[in-house]
Amino acid sequence: MENNDRGKFGSKLGAILAAAGSAVGLGNVWRFPYETGNNGGAAFILIYLGCVLALGLPIMIAEFVIGRRTHTNIVGAFEKLAPGTQWKWVGRIGVISAFFILSFYSVIAGWTLEYMFEAISNGFSGKTPGEFDAAFTAFSTSPWRPLIWLILFLVATHVIIARGVEKGIESFSKLMMPMLFILITVLAVCSVTLPGAGAGVEFLLKPDFSKVNSQVFLAALGQAFFSLSLGMGTLCTYASYFKKDTNLIRSAVSVGLIDTFVAILAGFIIFPAAFSVGIEPDAGPSLIFITLPNVFQQAFDGLPWLAYIFSVLFYLLLAVAALTSTISLHEVATAYIYEEFKISRKRAALYVTASCCVLGILASLSLGVGRDILIFGMSFFDLLDFVTAKLFLPLGGALIAIFVGWYLNKRITRNELTNEGTLKVNSYKAIIFILRYVAPTAIMVIFINELLIA
Numbered sequence: 019m020e021n022n023d024r025g026k027f028g029s030k031l032g033a034i035l036a037a038a039g040s041a042v043g044l045g046n047v048w049r050f051p052y053e054t055g056n057n058g059g060a061a062f063i064l065i066y067l068g069c070v071l072a073l074g075l076p077i078m079i080a081e082f083v084i085g086r087r088t089h090t091n092i093v094g095a096f097e098k099l100a101p102g103t104q105w106k107w108v109g110r111i112g113v114i115s116a117f118f119i120l121s122f123y124s125v126i127a128g129w130t131l132e133y134m135f136e137a138i139s140n141g142f143s144g145k146t147p148g149e150f151d152a153a154f155t156a157f158s159t160s161p162w163r164p165l166i167w168l169i170l171f172l173v174a175t176h177v178i179i180a181r182g183v184e185k186g187i188e189s190f191s192k193l194m195m196p197m198l199f200i201l202i203t204v205l206a207v208c209s210v211t212l213p214g215a216g217a218g219v220e221f222l223l224k225p226d227f228s229k230v231n232s233q234v235f236l237a238a239l240g241q242a243f244f245s246l247s248l249g250m251g252t253l254c255t256y257a258s259y260f261k262k263d264t265n266l267i268r269s270a271v272s273v274g275l276i277d278t279f280v281a282i283l284a285g286f287i288i289f290p291a292a293f294s295v296g297i298e299p300d301a302g303p304s305l306i307f308i309t310l311p312n313v314f315q316q317a318f319d320g321l322p323w324l325a326y327i328f329s330v331l332f333y334l335l336l337a338v339a340a341l342t343s344t345i346s347l348h349e350v351a352t353a354y355i356y357e358e359f360k361i362s363r364k365r366a367a368l369y370v371t372a373s374c375c376v377l378g379i380l381a382s383l384s385l386g387v388g389r390d391i392l393i394f395g396m397s398f399f400d401l402l403d404f405v406t407a408k409l410f411l412p413l414g415g416a417l418i419a420i421f422v423g424w425y426l427n428k429r430i431t432r433n434e435l436t437n438e439g440t441l442k443v444n445s446y447k448a449i450i451f452i453l454r455y456v457a458p459t460a461i462m463v464i465f466i467n468e469l470l471i472a
């Protein structure tokens with residue numbers, strides 16, 4: 019069953035860090051704070067944590083089972099486990115999601131590069147909050163600058179993907195993940211000590227349930243799937259490179275913990291800072307690009323060299339965190355194309371990069387010169403985000419849960435979770451119960467409530 023040319027992650031830690039590298043990215047530092055801001059703060063975070071624990075982790079384990087069992091791309095995996103059935107459509111929708119997310123995600127990843135170079139050239143120094151706001155608007159609506167960064171980012175992703183699994187993905191993740199942790203922890207401490215930061219901490223910790231409605235549930239569910247890279251076969255694809263002795267449950271718990279920890283810390287960086295400089299928490303996708311430069315200026319007031327080092331390092335690491343996520347998105351589509359259509363890995367990667375450049379350019383322009391063109395009331399950028407995070411990922415997650423919970427032979431699942439009987443697993447029954455009943459029901463209820471009734 020194994021195809022030995024595909025490559026594998028060299029070590030267990032490397033495998034966990036690569037999966038965590040996929041999970042940790044702009045979803046944590048950019049999307050989580052603005053979704054939290056748009057959906058009322060602490061109550062959203064509580065629902066989000068519930069989604070991660072009760073739905074995200076079991077579905078991540080299910081993806082690991084499918085991936086490591088089949089050692090192939092997401093469409094091939096369903097074809098192997100359920101030959102001749104329509105289950106492969108779950109994989110196909112996953113591949114479409116990969117194209118869509120990679121396209122709009124790279125736009126924001128490109129913005130981080132602009133900010134990194136701005137930091138390197140000391141461009142933040144001495145600016146007021148109002149000036150940061152104006153600078154962001156001028157940049158994000160400029161017709162060509164964001165496009166150059168977008169294309170550069172996609173080319174960087176392409177180069178790593180073309181190099182292969184261990185050399186490209188694993189070694190990269192191992193180096194940058196620990197650095198990112200240290201830096202965001204220091205920044206969170208700086209942010210909560212800014213003058214007037216208390217209101218931001220309160221926003222994060224004091225739930226106001228009067229703001230909770232079905233929309234908040236769907237937003238939290240979508241954010242959990244997006245942040246954990248779930249529901250579209252990314253973690254299946256990565257698990258197809260896991261070794262036989264990787265402990266799937268422990269790996270899933272580690273990835274979930276790391277991802278959640280980074281998201282919460284990002285909240286503690288952004289909101290205290292936003293309240294401190296008087297920026298509304300529901301500023302949307304621009305939130306981190308307007309608040310963060312202020313944090314650097316004010317937190318290290320009087321120590322300009324420290325402000326300089328921190329801002330350069332932060333945007334560098336954010337760009338790298340985004341890169342480890344774009345790599346995983348690209349890998350889903352590339353692995354599918356080269357394995358299923360029997361063409362070379364390099365050529366497959368080229369097709370993916372080229373199509374995402376086109377979609378990404380459209381997404382980027384839809385935030386600037388084309389912002390008056392709306393589809394279903396949304397810009398093309400927002401449409402790609404909505405269709406993936408709020409439709410395809412939760413739907414894919416529910417179907418993956420049903421597949422492993424009901425369709426897949428239980429012997430296969432047990433063998434994978436216990437590494438052919440060599441590990442003792444106490445949570446097996448609970449995982450299967452959630453996959454069979456809880457996850458599909460919860461996702462469908464949230465879906466129907468928001469999309470059909472609301």
Ligand code: PFF
Pocket residue numbers: 040041042043044045046119243244245246247248250252343344346347
């Ligand atoms: N989880 C990534 C993040 O939080 O930035 C984004 C992402 C990567 C979503 C891979 C989906 C995916 F398959």
